[in-house]
Amino acid sequence: MEFAERVHAVEPAAPFVISNLVSELEEQEDADIVDLSVGQPDVETPQHVIDATKDALDAGHTTYTPSNGLLSLRESIAGYLQDRFDLDYGPENIIATPGGKHALYETLQAIVDPGDEVIVIDPVWSSYEPMVKLAGGEAVHVGTAPYDFQLEPALDDLEAAVSDDTALIMLNSPNNPSGMVFSEAAFEGVRDIAVEYDLPVLSDEIYAELLYGDKEQRSLATYDGMMERTITINGFSKTFSMTGYRLGFMAAPTDHTTQAGKVHSHSVSCASNFVQRAGIEALENTDIDAFTGDMMETFEARRDLLVDLLEERDINVMVPEGAFYVMFEIDSDDDMEYCKDAVREAGVGLVPGQAFNTPGYVRASLVETESRIQEGIDRLEDAGFL
Numbered sequence: 001m002e003f004a005e006r007v008h009a010v011e012p013a014a015p016f017v018i019s020n021l022v023s024e025l026e027e028q029e030d031a032d033i034v035d036l037s038v039g040q041p042d043v044e045t046p047q048h049v050i051d052a053t054k055d056a057l058d059a060g061h062t063t064y065t066p067s068n069g070l071l072s073l074r075e076s077i078a079g080y081l082q083d084r085f086d087l088d089y090g091p092e093n094i095i096a097t098p099g100g101k102h103a104l105y106e107t108l109q110a111i112v113d114p115g116d117e118v119i120v121i122d123p124v125w126s127s128y129e130p131m132v133k134l135a136g137g138e139a140v141h142v143g144t145a146p147y148d149f150q151l152e153p154a155l156d157d158l159e160a161a162v163s164d165d166t167a168l169i170m171l172n173s174p175n176n177p178s179g180m181v182f183s184e185a186a187f188e189g190v191r192d193i194a195v196e197y198d199l200p201v202l203s204d205e206i207y208a209e210l211l212y213g214d215k216e217q218r219s220l221a222t223y224d225g226m227m228e229r230t231i232t233i234n235g236f237s238k239t240f241s242m243t244g245y246r247l248g249f250m251a252a253p254t255d256h257t258t259q260a261g262k263v264h265s266h267s268v269s270c271a272s273n274f275v276q277r278a279g280i281e282a283l284e285n286t287d288i289d290a291f292t293g294d295m296m297e298t299f300e301a302r303r304d305l306l307v308d309l310l311e312e313r314d315i316n317v318m319v320p321e322g323a324f325y326v327m328f329e330i331d332s333d334d335d336m337e338y339c340k341d342a343v344r345e346a347g348v349g350l351v352p353g354q355a356f357n358t359p360g361y362v363r364a365s366l367v368e369t370e371s372r373i374q375e376g377i378d379r380l381e382d383a384g385f386l
């Protein structure tokens with residue numbers, strides 16, 4: 001068969017390359033892998049959400065819903081965004097999508113024309129550039145590695161990256177993979193550039209509830225001049241530990257939801273009906289501070305342990321301020337090979353920095369216990385990886 005150029009232009013998602021290898025070894029050789037490659041919390045979905053899912057199935061909610069999502073879900077999402085992020089959206093501004101990932105995809109399909117440029121900030125989440133390419137566009141990278149993964153010192157580079165072809169800026173804070181939370185001044189800088197050049201900004205705030213200590217982040221759309229040009233992306237995967245439900249959303253001005261809604265209706269029709277009902281339950285009846293507070297307490301202890309273990313070994317590591325990842329520098333020319341070998345030879349799963357356009361680093365997810373993280377570092381050291 002012959003395939004389209006746009007699929008030849010992209011590779012499979014790199015984190016899956018490693019996690020598939022981990023699964024293969026676990027299944028075929030019964031291998032014991034300390035798997036720090038996956039981006040999902042090792043926390044159970046709240047029981048009341050699981051119960052609501054079963055109830056929704058028993059009640060026969062197995063049909064299509066309105067394409068953009070049940071009105072009651074979109075109202076719950078609007079209420080949630082108001083309560084938690086001071087964002088003033090109505091249900092007409094929201095599309096419930098199968099995962100935040102599809103909200104990103106629909107947004108790019110709606111905005112990017114062939115030949116357009118989309119500015120992304122490195123380290124960049126592994127699916128952004130492929131999604132830009134699948135829309136026919138080109139990603140223009142702005143690096144933060146020289147600035148300890150902070151965006152503020154890179155604002156001049158960001159402005160310099162703007163061209164006549166720029167169609168969108170993509171922002172992700174708290175950031176996957178670095179765990180950095182961009183400063184207020186960085187957000188203001190992005191705002192100034194977006195307003196000056198009249199550009200829309202996609203703000204991927206999927207980790208916005210997952211902040212360490214008393215770290216805070218204001219939603220980009222709350223900055224002056226940003227409500228009308230921001231597409232806010234969020235979802236249920238991380239905040240409520242519901243990755244397999246595949247439920248996320250975008251919140252944006254109605255001209256955007258109208259256009260992205262066409263892509264949505266022609267590609268997925270709607271998010272699953274019973275899943276949407278589980279989403280309402282999650283939003284309406286979860287003590288979010290308590291749930292995410294417990295989760296972040298666990299991640300914080302693991303983060304501190306891993307950062308200490310790496311620093312003791314003189315490894316360059318940035319202390320994350322949010323999400324549940326730690327990025328550290330490695331001594332290797334090929335981080336993909338390093339990560340594949342680390343799985344096979346040390347039994348440790350890590351994601352290569354090249355997946356985030358930041359070679360020379362790897363990302364560890366804090367999704368194994370402290371003793372397993374310790375074990376993982378011991379194994380990497382014993383096998384000569386550290």
Ligand code: PLP
Nearest residue numbers: 039099100101125176235237248
């Ligand atoms: N954005 C970022 C930065 C992510 O890390 C992820 C998941 O790992 C997503 C979006 C999408 O998550 P989901 O599709 O599970 O909502």
